Amino acid sequence: MATTTVKTETFVGKRIRRREDPRLITGTATYVEDIQMPGMHYAMILRSPHAAARIRSINTKPAEAAPGVVCVFTGKDTKGVGVVPCGVAMPDLRVPQHTILATDRVYFVGHPVAVVVARDRYLARDAADLIEVDYEVLPAVADPEKALAKGAPAVHPQWPDNIAFTYHQDGGNIDKAFAEADVVVKQRIVSQRLVPMAMETRGVVAEWRGADRQLNLYTSTQIPHLVRTLVAGMLGLEENRMRVIAPEVGGGFGSKLNVYAEEALMGFVSTRIQKPVKWIESRRENFTCTIHGRGHVDYYEVAAKRDGTILGIKLKLIQDVGAYHQLLTPLIPQLSVLMMPGIYNTQNIRADIVGVFTNCVPTDAYRGAGRPEATHGIERMVDVLAAELKMDPAEIRFKNFVTKDKFPYATATGLMYDSGDYAAPLRKALDLVGYVKLRLEQADLRKQRKYMGIGISTYGEICAIGPSPATPAGGWESATVKIDPTGKVTILTGTCPHGQGEETTFAQIAADELGVGLDDILVIRGDTAVVQYGIGTFGSRATAVGGTAVYYALQDLKAKIKKFGAMLLESDDVTLIGGQVVDNKTGKSTTLQEIARASYRALKLPPNTEPGLIATRFWEPPNFTFPFGAHIVVTDIDGETGQIKIRRYVAVDDCGNILNPLIVDGQVHGGVAQGLGQALWEQAVYDDDGQLTTGELMDYALPRAHLMPWIESHHTCTPSPVNPLGVKGVGEAGTIGCSPAVVNSVVDALAPLGVRHIDMPLTPEKIWKVLAAKH
Amino acid sequence: MKISGSYTLPVAPERAYQILQDPAVLAQAMPGCEGLEQIGPNEYRMKMNVILAALSGKFEGKVRIADAVPPTSFRLIVEGSGRIGFLKGDGLLKLSLANTNPSVSTVVSYEGDAHVGGTLAAVGQRLIDGTSKMMLKKFFDKLVSLAH
Amino acid sequence: MFAQKFEYTAPKTLDEALHLLANGAKPLAGGMSLIPMMKLRLAAPEHLVDLRALKDLNYIREAGGQLHIGATASHYDIESSALLRQKCPLLTETAAAIGDVQVRNLGTIGGSVAHADPAADYPAALQALEAKFVLRSEKSERTLSAADLFVDALTTALQPGEILSEVIVPIDDTRTGTSYLKMAQPASGFAIVGVAARVRQNAGKISFVRIGVTGLSNRAYRATAAEKALEGKTGSAADIQSAAALVARGVDANSDLHASADYRKHLAVVHAARALKTALSRIA
Numbered sequence A: 001m002a003t004t005t006v007k008t009e010t011f012v013g014k015r016i017r018r019r020e021d022p023r024l025i026t027g028t029a030t031y032v033e034d035i036q037m038p039g040m041h042y043a044m045i046l047r048s049p050h051a052a053a054r055i056r057s058i059n060t061k062p063a064e065a066a067p068g069v070v071c072v073f074t075g076k077d078t079k080g081v082g083v084v085p086c087g088v089a090m091p092d093l094r095v096p097q098h099t100i101l102a103t104d105r106v107y108f109v110g111h112p113v114a115v116v117v118a119r120d121r122y123l124a125r126d127a128a129d130l131i132e133v134d135y136e137v138l139p140a141v142a143d144p145e146k147a148l149a150k151g152a153p154a155v156h157p158q159w160p161d162n163i164a165f166t167y168h169q170d171g172g173n174i175d176k177a178f179a180e181a182d183v184v185v186k187q188r189i190v191s192q193r194l195v196p197m198a199m200e201t202r203g204v205v206a207e208w209r210g211a212d213r214q215l216n217l218y219t220s221t222q223i224p225h226l227v228r229t230l231v232a233g234m235l236g237l238e239e240n241r242m243r244v245i246a247p248e249v250g251g252g253f254g255s256k257l258n259v260y261a262e263e264a265l266m267g268f269v270s271t272r273i274q275k276p277v278k279w280i281e282s283r284r285e286n287f288t289c290t291i292h293g294r295g296h297v298d299y300y301e302v303a304a305k306r307d308g309t310i311l312g313i314k315l316k317l318i319q320d321v322g323a324y325h326q327l328l329t330p331l332i333p334q335l336s337v338l339m340m341p342g343i344y345n346t347q348n349i350r351a352d353i354v355g356v357f358t359n360c361v362p363t364d365a366y367r368g369a370g371r372p373e374a375t376h377g378i379e380r381m382v383d384v385l386a387a388e389l390k391m392d393p394a395e396i397r398f399k400n401f402v403t404k405d406k407f408p409y410a411t412a413t414g415l416m417y418d419s420g421d422y423a424a425p426l427r428k429a430l431d432l433v434g435y436v437k438l439r440l441e442q443a444d445l446r447k448q449r450k451y452m453g454i455g456i457s458t459y460g461e462i463c464a465i466g467p468s469p470a471t472p473a474g475g476w477e478s479a480t481v482k483i484d485p486t487g488k489v490t491i492l493t494g495t496c497p498h499g500q501g502e503e504t505t506f507a508q509i510a511a512d513e514l515g516v517g518l519d520d521i522l523v524i525r526g527d528t529a530v531v532q533y534g535i536g537t538f539g540s541r542a543t544a545v546g547g548t549a550v551y552y553a554l555q556d557l558k559a560k561i562k563k564f565g566a567m568l569l570e571s572d573d574v575t576l577i578g579g580q581v582v583d584n585k586t587g588k589s590t591t592l593q594e595i596a597r598a599s600y601r602a603l604k605l606p607p608n609t610e611p612g613l614i615a616t617r618f619w620e621p622p623n624f625t626f627p628f629g630a631h632i633v634v635t636d637i638d639g640e641t642g643q644i645k646i647r648r649y650v651a652v653d654d655c656g657n658i659l660n661p662l663i664v665d666g667q668v669h670g671g672v673a674q675g676l677g678q679a680l681w682e683q684a685v686y687d688d689d690g691q692l693t694t695g696e697l698m699d700y701a702l703p704r705a706h707l708m709p710w711i712e713s714h715h716t717c718t719p720s721p722v723n724p725l726g727v728k729g730v731g732e733a734g735t736i737g738c739s740p741a742v743v744n745s746v747v748d749a750l751a752p753l754g755v756r757h758i759d760m761p762l763t764p765e766k767i768w769k770v771l772a773a774k775h
Numbered sequence B: 001m002k003i004s005g006s007y008t009l010p011v012a013p014e015r016a017y018q019i020l021q022d023p024a025v026l027a028q029a030m031p032g033c034e035g036l037e038q039i040g041p042n043e044y045r046m047k048m049n050v051i052l053a054a055l056s057g058k059f060e061g062k063v064r065i066a067d068a069v070p071p072t073s074f075r076l077i078v079e080g081s082g083r084i085g086f087l088k089g090d091g092l093l094k095l096s097l098a099n100t101n102p103s104v105s106t107v108v109s110y111e112g113d114a115h116v117g118g119t120l121a122a123v124g125q126r127l128i129d130g131t132s133k134m135m136l137k138k139f140f141d142k143l144v145s146l147a148h
Numbered sequence C: 001m002f003a004q005k006f007e008y009t010a011p012k013t014l015d016e017a018l019h020l021l022a023n024g025a026k027p028l029a030g031g032m033s034l035i036p037m038m039k040l041r042l043a044a045p046e047h048l049v050d051l052r053a054l055k056d057l058n059y060i061r062e063a064g065g066q067l068h069i070g071a072t073a074s075h076y077d078i079e080s081s082a083l084l085r086q087k088c089p090l091l092t093e094t095a096a097a098i099g100d101v102q103v104r105n106l107g108t109i110g111g112s113v114a115h116a117d118p119a120a121d122y123p124a125a126l127q128a129l130e131a132k133f134v135l136r137s138e139k140s141e142r143t144l145s146a147a148d149l150f151v152d153a154l155t156t157a158l159q160p161g162e163i164l165s166e167v168i169v170p171i172d173d174t175r176t177g178t179s180y181l182k183m184a185q186p187a188s189g190f191a192i193v194g195v196a197a198r199v200r201q202n203a204g205k206i207s208f209v210r211i212g213v214t215g216l217s218n219r220a221y222r223a224t225a226a227e228k229a230l231e232g233k234t235g236s237a238a239d240i241q242s243a244a245a246l247v248a249r250g251v252d253a254n255s256d257l258h259a260s261a262d263y264r265k266h267l268a269v270v271h272a273a274r275a276l277k278t279a280l281s282r283i284a
C-alpha cells in the first residue's frame, strides 16, 4: 500500500484508433473460411435457375457416384428439420412453409434444391453439376405492383392475390387535416431493391461432436445467440447442446441479422455425416439468396397550409416481400410507418402497408431497415411541397420542425422522441455550405442554362433498438465485466460487433470507469459458450444498449472493488480513481491488482460480499433513442450527358454524446457511401421472368472509393436522456440522411425544367432523358 | 428482351420459306448447332455448343415451327438449356418479295422475345444484346451462303 | 465459384508456348477476363498456357520509327511508360482509364485485344492509331490492321493456336494532339462509350483526323465519315460539332441495363466532340 499517484488519462470522447483494425488490415483475422478442422468436408448447394417451377423429379445418383462425394441431400431428406423462422407475429400474416431445401416447388432464382457433400470443394462443385432436376417451369412475377394486379401468377398457389400481409395505422384526424388543407401534393416514390453486399459473404462450419452430443456452429452472423435458440429449435436439438460462434464477421449491414436455411442445413449435414462440414457462400449466391433490402413503392400525399405548415401525411406502402418471410421481413415496412412524420410537427397520419409476395429472394433489414425508405419519402415530399408553394426548402423545414421545447415529444405514430434540437444541425449545415451564396451562384448559373442543385435532408431516426415490448426478440442487452486475479479486465458483451468498433469504445468506457489503460481490457463477443445470452448488433443499438449494460456492470463492479479496497485500507471512506482505491482521509491507496488478488485469495472478505470480481447486467432500455441531423449536397449536372457530380457533401449529425469521434466519422462515411449507392448507382433488377439481371459486381454498381465525394462530417450534440452515457447511435444515420439529400439536390438542379421527382438510382441516362424531353 | 430486325436472302420467297424450315439447313446455319433430330411434326431436338471467344457452353433443347402460313410467315420457337443457363426465343418471321433488280430476293423480317436465364442472365447482361445480334447475323449470313 | 479442373503450364520460351497452343491449349494472360469466366463455368478450357512468364512478350520499345508493345505488357506498364507518354500519349491515357488499379496491374494489352470485349478501351485508341497487330502461331506469322482484327463482339481474326504477340503503333509528332474520353459503366468500369481522337494541324487547317469509337456497338470502329468532315476545316466549335454528329450515324448500337442504344449514340456524339476539342487543344 502506497500513497497515491493518480493516473488521470481518460479515453471517452477521444479520437482513438480502433484496436481491432491491425488484425483486419493485415489479413490475420479469423473468418469462417479460415477455420480448419481435421476431417473437414465441403458442401455445395445446388440452386434453382428458375424463379418459379414445379420439381418433377431429382436424380442425385450421378452426383452420388462422382469422385469424392460422400452424400447428397434433397428436400426429402430434410423433412424432419424445422422451417426457416419468421420472427414477426401479426394478425393475418401469411407465412409460407419455408423448408430449408425445396420440396415440390421452387419460388425464386437461387432457391436451394440439393446439397452435395464431398471431401473437397472442387469435387463437390463438379458433382453439383451432375444432379438432374426435372423442372416444369411456371409463370413468375417479380414486380410487387404487377403481382397485385388481377390475373398475376400466384407466387404461392394457396394465396392467389399474392398478399402476404396488410397493416393499417391511423394517427390524429387525417380526414380533417386533408379537408382543411390549402394544398395537397402527391407523389409515387420508389425505394429500389438493393443487395446488402457484405464484403465477407455468408459461411458456416458445423461440427457435430457425437461423443459429447454437441453441435458447434461457426457462422458469419450479427446475432449468435438468437441463431443458437432458433437453429437448435429447427434441428430439434437441446439449446444447451449447441454452441454458436461468430468469428470475425466481415460486414453484415443487416443481411446477417437473420437465421438462414444454410445454418440449419449444415447442422443437419454434420450430424448425418458425423464430420465437420464447411459451406462458404459464393458471391453469386450472395446476390441471389442472401436477403435484399428496401423494395418499396410508396404513394405519398401531404396536406399543408399555404404558409407551408404540414397538416397531415398519407402513405400507401407496397412492400416487395419476396417469396418468403425471413426473420424480420414484415417488420421492416412497419419501421417506415413509425418514422413517417420525420422530425416534423404533424399529428395526423394514415398508413396502409401491403406486403406482396414475388418470385424473388426475400427482403429484410438492410442498413437503416425501413428508416431510409421513410426518410427518403418524407424528405422528398417536403421538397415537393416547397416547390408547389414556391418556398425555400430550408425555410419550410424550419417552419415544421418539432421545436426543442417540446421534448419528450409524442409522435402521431406512437413514438416518444427522447430529445432533439432539429434546427441546430440544419443551421450549422447551411452555414458550413454557405447556403445564401450558393443560391446566388445558382441563380447566375441558371441564367447560363447550367444545372447546379442544392439538396437538403433533415432526418430523424430510431436507434438503440429497442425496448423489449417493441421488438420481436428481447430488446435488452447484456454485459459481463470481470477482473482477473492479476487485475486484467475482460468484457463479455451480448452484442456482436462486426466493424462498428465496440472493441475500442467499450474498452474506452471501462478504462475511464476503472481508471486503467485500454491495453488492460479485452472485449469478447460472439461465442455463446463464453458470453452470457445476448441479442446482437443491429439497429444502431450496440453502444446505446450494449454499452449501457457494460456501464451498469461496471458500476456494480466498482462498488465491489471499493468494498475490497476499503477492507484492505481499513477505511470506511474511499474513492476509486486512476485504477486505485484511495482512503479519502489518509491518502493511502491500494491498486486494482492488489484488490483483485485479495478478492480471489479470499482470506478475508468484506461483510456480505462474495469472492471474485465479476458483474453481469442485462439492461432493458426504457425507450428508443432518436438521433437526427442535416445533410446538404451540392451537385453539378453535365447538361449534355446527364452525369452528376457531387461538389459538396456536408453532414451534420447529432448522435448525442460521442465516445470516439474517429469511429463516429467512420460510421458516417460508410453510411453515406451506402446512401450514395442507393441514390446514384445500385439496383437489384429482376426481369419479368424473375431472373436477377444484376447478379454480379460487373453489373451491380456498388460505390467505389474513387467515386466518393469528400464528406465534410460535423456534429451537434444533444445527449439522450434514455441512457446514462447520453449516446444515441450512429451506425445507420449516414445512409438515412443521404439519399434524399442527393435526390433533392438533383431535382433542385433540374427544377427550372419543371422537374418535381426522379426515382433512384439517378443514372446519367435518366437525367439525360429528363433534359432531352424538356429541351 | 425484344428482338427484331431483317435480312435479305437472295432467293424467291418460296425458296426462302423452304430453306428456313429445312432442318438440314437450319442445323448448318444455327451457330454452334451440332444436330437437329426430328421428334414430331415441325419439332426437333437440338444440340448446341456455343463458343464465343473464351466463353463456351453446351445446350440441349428444342426447335419448333408453328403458325406456318407458306410462304409468308411462321413462328420459330427455340429453347435450350445447359449448365450455364437457358435461353428461349419466340419470334414471328415474315417473308416478302423484295423488288431488287437484277435478281429476285426475299426480305425476312423477324420480331419476337428472347428470354435468358441462369448464370448467363445474371452475369452476362452487358453482352446479351450484342451477342444475340451477332448470333442472328451469323445465322442469316450462313443462310445466304446456303441459299444458293 | 470454382473452375473446372484444368491443366496449367508456364512455358519458358515462346516456341514452347506456341507448340502447346497448336495442340489445343488456351493462352492465359492477366486472367482478368478469363479467370472470372472459368470460375463462373462459362468457360472451361482444359489446358492453360500462361504467357506472363515469357520475357519475349513483355516489352515496350521503339524501333524503325514505330513503337512496339509486347502482348503481355500490363495496362500499368503502358500507363506508366515514359516512352509511350512522350511518343504515344493516347495509349497511356487510355490505359489509365481502364477498370481499377488491380485490373491494370494484372490485365494485359494482348489479353484485352484478343478478348475483344465490345466495351474495352484499347480498341478505340488502337483504331485511332491505325495500329498493326502481329499474330503468331507455331507455323506462321502475320500482321493485321485493326479493321481486320476486330470482327465482332468477343470475336477477332485470331485463329486457334494463334496468339497476338505484338501491337505496333506509330510515333506521333508534336503537331498531333490526342485524347481518349469515356463514360465508365459504374459497376465494371468498362466504357459505356469511349472515343479516341487524334488530330493534326497544318497551317491553321486540320490536316489529319482519326476517331476510334468503342462501347457503342459490337466492335470498335473508326468513324470515317466524321474524320472526313473535319479534315480541311479550321476546327471551330461548329466544325467539331458537325463532324462529331456523324460518329454514330448508321451504327447498330447496343443497349443494356446501363445505357440504351439511343443514349449510347448520343454519348458517342458528345464524347467525340469533347475528345476532338481536347485533342486540338493539346497540339503543341
Ligand SMILES: Cc1cc2nc3c(=O)[nH]c(=O)nc-3n(C[C@H](O)[C@H](O)[C@H](O)COP(=O)(O)OP(=O)(O)OC[C@H]3O[C@@H](n4cnc5c(N)ncnc54)[C@H](O)[C@@H]3O)c2cc1C
Residues within 6 Å of the ligand: B053, B054, C026, C027, C028, C029, C030, C031, C032, C033, C034, C035, C051, C071, C072, C097, C098, C099, C100, C103, C106, C107, C108, C109, C110, C111, C112, C113, C114, C115, C117, C119, C120, C121, C122, C158, C162, C163, C164, C165, C188, C189, C190, C191
Ligand atoms: C473489374 C474489371 C474491370 C474492368 N474494366 C475494364 C475497363 O474499364 N476497360 C477495359 O478495357 N477492360 C476492362 N476490364 C478487362 C481487363 O482490361 C482485362 O484485363 C482484359 O480484357 C483481358 O486481359 P487479360 O490480360 O486479363 O486477359 P485474360 O483474361 O488472361 O485473357 C482474355 C482472353 O484473351 C486470350 N488471350 C490473352 N492473351 C492473349 C494473346 N496474347 N493472344 C491471344 N489470346 C490471348 C485468353 O485466352 C482469353 O480468351 C476489366 C476487367 C475487370 C475484371
